[in-house]
Amino acid sequence: xxxxxxxxxxxxxxRTLRYYESLGLLPARRTGNGYRSYDxxxxxxxxxxxxxxxxxxxxxxxxxxxxxxxxxxxxxxSCPASLEVYRRKLAELDECIARLGAIRERVGTQLVQxxxxxxxxxxxxxxxxxxxxxxxxxxxxxx
Amino acid sequence: xxxxxxxxxxxxxxRTLRYYESLGLLPARRTGNGYRSYDxxxxxxxxxxxxxxxxxxxxxxxxxxxxxxxxxxxxxxSCPASLEVYRRKLAELDECIARLGAIRERVGTQLVQxxxxxxxxxxxxxxxxxxxxxxxxxxxxxx
DNA sequence: TCTGGCCTTTACGCCGGGGTCAAGGTCTAC
DNA sequence: GTAGACCTTGACCCCGGCGTAAAGGCCAGA
Numbered sequence: 182x183x184x185x186x187x188x189x190x191x192x193x194x195x196r197t198l199r200y201y202e203s204l205g206l207l208p209a210r211r212t213g214n215g216y217r218s219y220d221x222x223x224x225x226x227x228x229x230x231x232x233x234x235x236x237x238x239x240x241x242x243x244x245x246x247x248x249x250x251x252x253x254x255x256x257x258x259s260c261p262a263s264l265e266v267y268r269r270k271l272a273e274l275d276e277c278i279a280r281l282g283a284i285r286e287r288v289g290t291q292l293v294q295x296x297x298x299x300x301x302x303x304x305x306x307x308x309x310x311x312x313x314x315x316x317x318x319x320x321x322x323x324x
Numbered sequence: 325x326x327x328x329x330x331x332x333x334x335x336x337x338x339r340t341l342r343y344y345e346s347l348g349l350l351p352a353r354r355t356g357n358g359y360r361s362y363d364x365x366x367x368x369x370x371x372x373x374x375x376x377x378x379x380x381x382x383x384x385x386x387x388x389x390x391x392x393x394x395x396x397x398x399x400x401x402s403c404p405a406s407l408e409v410y411r412r413k414l415a416e417l418d419e420c421i422a423r424l425g426a427i428r429e430r431v432g433t434q435l436v437q438x439x440x441x442x443x444x445x446x447x448x449x450x451x452x453x454x455x456x457x458x459x460x461x462x463x464x465x466x467x
Numbered sequence: 468t469c470t471g472g473c474c475t476t477t478a479c480g481c482c483g484g485g486g487t488c489a490a491g492g493t494c495t496a497c
Numbered sequence: 498g499t500a501g502a503c504c505t506t507g508a509c510c511c512c513g514g515c516g517t518a519a520a521g522g523c524c525a526g527a
Contacts, residue, residue: 236427236430236431237424237427256438256441258434258435258438259438259441259442261442263438264435264438264439264442267431267434267435267438268435270431271428271431271432271435274424274427274428274431275428277424278421278424278425278428281380281417281420281421281424282421284379284380284417285414285417285418285421287379288379288410288413288414288417289414291401291410292401292407292410292411292414295399295401295402295406295407295410296407298399298402299402299404299407
């Protein structure tokens, strides 16, 4: 199988495959004329990479999985190194989710307050009263 | 106030201020010798930018807030355009959190299954039984 | 033989948000 | 007058994961 076919079967591009090869992630054999040559096993490796990438794994993080497969294991995550990557990723995800959740709360609060302030301003514009002096700046987060 | 002082007071660098100026986000007046000159109002604008950036807003997204302040409003989020950015950001955050949560679930499940498979393998290695044939590849997510 | 469709390598671009020189101007203090 | 601390512009570099040429080789069909 040549590079174009592998790319198409994996739903990616030839550029991507050459890039992976340049990283040593998916090396290719060569035919007599210099063309890259792949087999079904390479397709499996590539699918493992693409699947992990879809999950937000960086390419380097997929390396243990690929090497695990290449060393004859039935699945990319049959090896301790892969499990370690899973665990690190879980911790990362948890932290990221928590951080985003906290920000979401703050932004949500800001939005509500700012909307309230605008409503008051409009009410003040309608009724000829004194200015309610709205204050709604984002306060900087801790260090 | 010159650029160095403003940078220090805002906890950032001169390079950053020049960058913001190049974006038209924080233009500076000039003194006779060509030095940039800032006042307290500029400090407020800059603080608004930095605060929003700490919340994960892109620089372009801070523009409505800055322009709102510059047009004389008491707070950067006193204007409809700013509120719109808040709402978009909230939607973004919600989607991002949901996506990460779904991935977290899948990775967690993979980890547990892979750990189970390994435990079975080791048990099989201890007891001379038939192979339990573990399968634990990540399955690709939907389109 | 020519056209078209593969393939090869090399190399630059992009995205955001600046970091980090380099080469020079300006001001203050001693 | 000169050291040192500031300022100026311009330019290249970084991260990851490729996209997108440019310039040329290889092979099949008409």
